[in-house]
Amino acid sequence: MTLSIVARDALSGELGAATATAGPAVGALVIHGQSGVGAIATQAFTNPLFGPDGLTGLAEGQSAQAVLESLLAQDPERQRRQLILLDAGGGSAHWTGGECGGWCGSLSGEGFAVAGNLLAGDTVLPAMCDAFTRQSGQPLAERLLAALQAGQRAGGDRRGIRSAALKVWQHRRYAQVDLRVDWSADPLTQLDEVLVQVRAPDYADFFAQLPGREAE
Numbered sequence: 001m002t003l004s005i006v007a008r009d010a011l012s013g014e015l016g017a018a019t020a021t022a023g024p025a026v027g028a029l030v031i032h033g034q035s036g037v038g039a040i041a042t043q044a045f046t047n048p049l050f051g052p053d054g055l056t057g058l059a060e061g062q063s064a065q066a067v068l069e070s071l072l073a074q075d076p077e078r079q080r081r082q083l084i085l086l087d088a089g090g091g092s093a094h095w096t097g098g099e100c101g102g103w104c105g106s107l108s109g110e111g112f113a114v115a116g117n118l119l120a121g122d123t124v125l126p127a128m129c130d131a132f133t134r135q136s137g138q139p140l141a142e143r144l145l146a147a148l149q150a151g152q153r154a155g156g157d158r159r160g161i162r163s164a165a166l167k168v169w170q171h172r173r174y175a176q177v178d179l180r181v182d183w184s185a186d187p188l189t190q191l192d193e194v195l196v197q198v199r200a201p202d203y204a205d206f207f208a209q210l211p212g213r214e215a216e
Contacts, residue, residue, distance in 0.1 A: 002019060002020070002021040002026060002030060002043040002044070002082075002115075002116065002117060002118075002157065003019070003020055003021075003114070003115070003116035003119065003124060003125075003128065003148065003151045003156060003157060004017065004018065004019035004020075004030060004031065004041035004043060004084065004114065004115055004116070005017065005018050005019075005041070005084075005112060005113070005114045005128060005132065005144055005147045005148070006031075006033075006039040006040065006041050006084050006085065006086040006092070006112065006113050007039070007086065007111060007112035007113075007132065007140065007143065007144060007147075008039075008086055008088075008089075008090040008111045008112070008140075009111075009139075009140040009143075010090065010111055012140065012170065013036075013088075013170065014140045014168050014169065014170045014176065015033055015034075015035070015036075015037075015038060015039045015086065015088065015168070015169045015170075016033070016039060016140045016141060016144050016166070016167060016168040016169070016177075017031035017032070017033055017039040017040070017041055017144070017166075017167055018031070018144035018145060018147065018148050018164070018165065018166040018167070019031050019041055019043070019148075019164065019165055019166075020148050020151075020152070020156070020157070020161045020163065020164040020165075020187065020188060021043075021157060021161065021162070021163055021164075022118075022157045022159035022160050022161060022162050023162065023163065024162065024163050024182055024183045025163055025180075025182040025183070026163045026164060026165055026182075027163070027164075027165025027167075027180040027182070028180075028182075029042075029046050029048045029051075030042060030043050030046060030165070031051075031165055031167055032050075032051030032052065032054070032055060033055070033167055033169045033175070034055050034058075034059065034169060035169040035170060035171060035172060035173065036088050036169075036171075037055055037058045037059045037087075037088055038054070038055060038058035038059075038064065038085060038086050038087045038088055039085070039086045039167075039169070040054045040055065040083070040084070040085050040086075041083070041084050041115065042054075042081065042082070042083050043081075043082045043083075043115065043117065044080060044081055044082035044096075044097065044100040044101070044104070044117045045077065045080035045081060045100075046081075047075060047077070047081055047083075050071050050075075050081070050083055053071060054067050054068075054071055054083075054085055057070060057071075058085070058087050058088070062087075063087055063091050063093075064085040064086055064087040064091045064092055064093040065091070065093040067085055067087075067093070068083060068085050068093040068094075068095055071083065072095060078095075078097055079097035079098045079099040079100075080097055080099045080100065081095065081097050081100075082095065082096050082097065082100050082104065082106060082115050082116075082117055083095045083115070084106055084108070084113040084114065084115045085113070086111070086112070086113060090110070090111040092108040092109075092111070092112065092113040093108070093113070094106035094107065094108050094113045094114075094115055096115065096117070100117045101117055101118050102117060102118035102119065102158065103116075103117075103118070103119045103120070103121055103122060103124075103158075104116065104117035104118070104119065105119075105122070105125055106125070107125050107126070107129060109129055109132075109133065112129075112132055114128045114129055114132075114147065114151075116128075116151065116157075118157055118158055118159065119155065119156065119157060119158060120154070120155025120156060120157075120158045121154075121155055123154045123155065124151045124154045124155055124156060125151070126154075127150040127151055127153065127154035128147040128148070128150050128151040128154075129147075130150065131143075131146045131147045131149070131150030131151075132144070132146065132147040140168050141166060141168050141177045141195060142195070144166055144168070145166060145188070145191060145192060145195060148164065148166075148188055148191075149188055149192075152188055161187055161188065162183055162184060162185070162187060163180075163181060163182050163183055163184070163187050164180075164181050164187040164188055164190075164191045165179065165180040165181070165191075166179045166180075166191060166195070167179070171212065172212040172213070173212075173213055177195070177198060179191055179194050179195060179198065181194070
């Protein structure tokens, strides 16, 4: 019931994650990240503990693949889970359990991974990958949003999309971009509108002046 992407910008070192689903408040449980550590999306029959536990493993220097295998080994319900991870170096890993619902799958490319379940069909994830790759000259947040929009145009969640979220981490100990639309008839349009406001000078100048102790 969800489509998600995690990614790294090779030039800036930013890490990001974005997600959309037919249910409410997808940003509360699905996407997780930490500056200089990694990004995670946990979905299908979501295990929210994969977020903090996975980030702990990544912070210890484990690869995305090693963390994924460790998380799954400890979870007796792993066949109902879907999980994508990205480490600070851009290494990715993905898992789709055999009991995830409807059309489901996961893919990874250089510096990113995508996943979806209860999708309209097998064109959704390739469309997300293509959109993310083609937007290579844009900031990471805009690329993540473009991927979600492309997934929606390709059919997206077969039940429709009612909530969406996008986060980007760079040097600060909190997210550089942290956007959520928790319930809407058109959450991706609203997410786009919020991103425009976040980029506007008034907010951007305010944010730049906030204490921003670098992540350790």
